[in-house]
């Protein structure tokens with residue numbers, strides 16, 4: 001028997017999608033408004049889910065308080081009100097697309113969660129656009 005425990009979290013951040021090795025025309029063609037040189041912001045929402053057996057001693061899959069504190073330390077404190085391109089070292093040489101952000105978040109959380117538990121992160125860049133990563 002396995003149960004999934006989820007925690008919803010939030011951060012605001014700015015980004016710009018572009019490749020420095022492409023000229024302006026190609027960056028505009030591929031990234032559109034997200035290539036705005038002056039950056040733009042998103043209200044990111046994420047749902048972090050941990051799946052595994054219920055520990056018979058505690059009745060928990062994972063203590064949600066621990067998960068909450070982990071998300072705060074690894075994601076909210078690192079990304080909230082930051083410019084992802086300029087302020088967050090993981091994106092110094094990595095385009096901060098929703099796809100790349102969700103993988104970075106997953107990797108930051110994975111190393112603090114017991115390997116017996118499965119981890120899934122869903123990241124909403126807008127209410128309608130979201131990505132999911134499970135480590136595959």
Ligand code: NI
Nearest residue numbers: 015034040042
């Ligand atoms: Ni954007």
